Amino acid sequence: MKVKIGLETHVQLATKTKLFCSCSIENLSEAEPNTRVCDICLGFPGSKPVLNKKAVDIGIKIALALNCKIHREFFFSRKSYFYPDMAKNFQISQYEIPLASNGYLIVNGKKIRIKRVHLEEDPARIIHVGKSITEAKYTLLDYNRSGIPLVEIVTEPDIESPKEAREYLKTLMLILEYLGVFDPKEHLMKSDANISLEGGERVEIKNITGFREVENALNFEILRHKNLLKRGIKPERETRMWDPVTKTTKSLRKKEEEEEYGYIFEPDLVKIVLTEEQINAIKQSLPEMPQEKFEKYLSMGLNKEIAFTISSDLQLAIFFESLLDEFSPNQIDSWILVLKKILNYNDVLLSETKLKKEHFSLLVKKALSGEISDRAFELILREVVFYPEKLEMLLKEYQKISGEKLKEIVLKVIENNKKAVEDYKSGEEKALNYLVGQVMKEIKGKGDAKEIRKIILELLNG
Numbered sequence: 473m474k475v476k477i478g479l480e481t482h483v484q485l486a487t488k489t490k491l492f493c494s495c496s497i498e499n500l501s502e503a504e505p506n507t508r509v510c511d512i513c514l515g516f517p518g519s520k521p522v523l524n525k526k527a528v529d530i531g532i533k534i535a536l537a538l539n540c541k542i543h544r545e546f547f548f549s550r551k552s553y554f555y556p557d558m559a560k561n562f563q564i565s566q567y568e569i570p571l572a573s574n575g576y577l578i579v580n581g582k583k584i585r586i587k588r589v590h591l592e593e594d595p596a597r598i599i600h601v602g603k604s605i606t607e608a609k610y611t612l613l614d615y616n617r618s619g620i621p622l623v624e625i626v627t628e629p630d631i632e633s634p635k636e637a638r639e640y641l642k643t644l645m646l647i648l649e650y651l652g653v654f655d656p657k658e659h660l661m662k663s664d665a666n667i668s669l670e671g672g673e674r675v676e677i678k679n680i681t682g683f684r685e686v687e688n689a690l691n692f693e694i695l696r697h698k699n700l701l702k703r704g705i706k707p708e709r710e711t712r713m714w715d716p717v718t719k720t721t722k723s724l725r726k727k728e729e730e731e732e733y734g735y736i737f738e739p740d741l742v743k744i745v746l747t748e749e750q751i752n753a754i755k756q757s758l759p760e761m762p763q764e765k766f767e768k769y770l771s772m773g774l775n776k777e778i779a780f781t782i783s784s785d786l787q788l789a790i791f792f793e794s795l796l797d798e799f800s801p802n803q804i805d806s807w808i809l810v811l812k813k814i815l816n817y818n819d820v821l822l823s824e825t826k827l828k829k830e831h832f833s834l835l836v837k838k839a840l841s842g843e844i845s846d847r848a849f850e851l852i853l854r855e856v857v858f859y860p861e862k863l864e865m866l867l868k869e870y871q872k873i874s875g876e877k878l879k880e881i882v883l884k885v886i887e888n889n890k891k892a893v894e895d896y897k898s899g900e901e902k903a904l905n906y907l908v909g910q911v912m913k914e915i916k917g918k919g920d921a922k923e924i925r926k927i928i929l930e931l932l933n934g
């Protein structure tokens with residue numbers, strides 16, 4: 473059954489101050505509730521919003537990175553609704569002419585069209601105290617969040633599965649990280665998901681935090697729709713909410729159209745006019761994007777999987793590129809993958825480890841020259857990412873045993889395993905593997921199995 477999904481994603485922007493006032497939003501998580509507020513973000517009568525130009529610049533940056541057309545002239549509108557998170561009973565947003573439109577994002581080689589990108593203010597934070605949202609005893613409001621600049625990114629319904637929705641959001645997040653405008657540890661990314669199945673109406677699921685949850689909510693909704701359609705019931709047009717605790721969606725309200733918000737122009741803000749130079753200057757300042765890095769790595773001779781893995785982790789990509797003054801791309805790509813595996817296993821970013829370029833580069837040199845085995849490289853790196861001071865000691869400990877020294881040990885093993893030697897001579901191939909295993913045990917894995925095998929054969933046949 474064909475599934476159509478469109479996403480509206482709200483991203484908090486990393487500015488110093490709010491969108492329409494000078495209240496600071498730096499280290500906001502450390503602030504006491506309702507201490508970063510003023511007449512404007514509390515919506516006092518008579519207070520007048522003043523647009524934060526920095527937020528506009530960041531919005532343009534994001535829109536350009538999403539291949540959008542920037543509107544040289546745009547304005548803000550009041551989106552009217554009554555809810556305690558919005559003290560003035562309207563949200564300043566953009567409707568008629570947004571900041572930008574008609575872009576696209578490439579997700580796993582597929583083009584997902586971006587319908588529009590606009591700026592708006594974040595409402596206050598609502599904290600329901602009680603068992604669940606529907607059974608709250610009372611509700612707390614924190615207006616520190618009210619007025620944080622948000623950029624809203626709306627796709628066309630080009631997404632065809634919950635998994636693809638998650639991948640789209642991951643790609644979007646990566647682009648924002650590359651642009652340096654979003655810190656996944658500090659800021660929130662929330663999405664509204666529109667979904668329809670063939671033969672059913674469109675349903676909107678509001679306010680889902682994180683991309684895992686978007687995938688879960690959509691999977692639930694598809695199942696619900698399929699069950700309804702199977703029973704001959706057509707899913708209704710409605711707005712639902714996702715409950716991450718029960719992992720289900722609940723109906724909030726029937727039918728809702730954008731027009732019902734009664735948008736009117738915001739008379740306290742003048743029309744914004746951008747110059748061509750301003751847009752070009754921002755275009756020039758855009759860094760290399762993930763897709764560009766991916767293609768660059770392919771042209772360096774990296775395979776698709778490795779190129780994708782490295783370009784999907786900005787810190788790792790920077791680290792990889794910093795090593796290219798000492799190594800060729802193909803000399804280090806597989807070692808970078810080993811590093812990525814270790815980072816994933818520990819669930820950390822490179823910046824959360826103590827690994828420096830010089831540690832990694834030394835390890836790679838030892839592996840390339842054959843002084844340590846591939847296995848030893850990984851074992852040492854596992855320790856070194858957190859305890860680089862152990863590097864010298866570990867290199868000594870794991871130094872590969874080969875040549876004459878290895879031969880001596882093999883001789884000793886042969887003498888101590890007469891039975892296996894006889895078995896081998898009488899045609900039992902397995903006995904050879906046993907002998908290799910005994911040598912490995914003796915040298916604690918610090919050797920090359922192929923070399924050991926070769927020495928054994930030489931000694932037994934010679």
Ligand code: ZN
Nearest residue numbers: 493495510513
């Ligand atoms: Zn304020």
Ligand code: MN
Nearest residue numbers: 482565592624
């Ligand atoms: Mn919105």
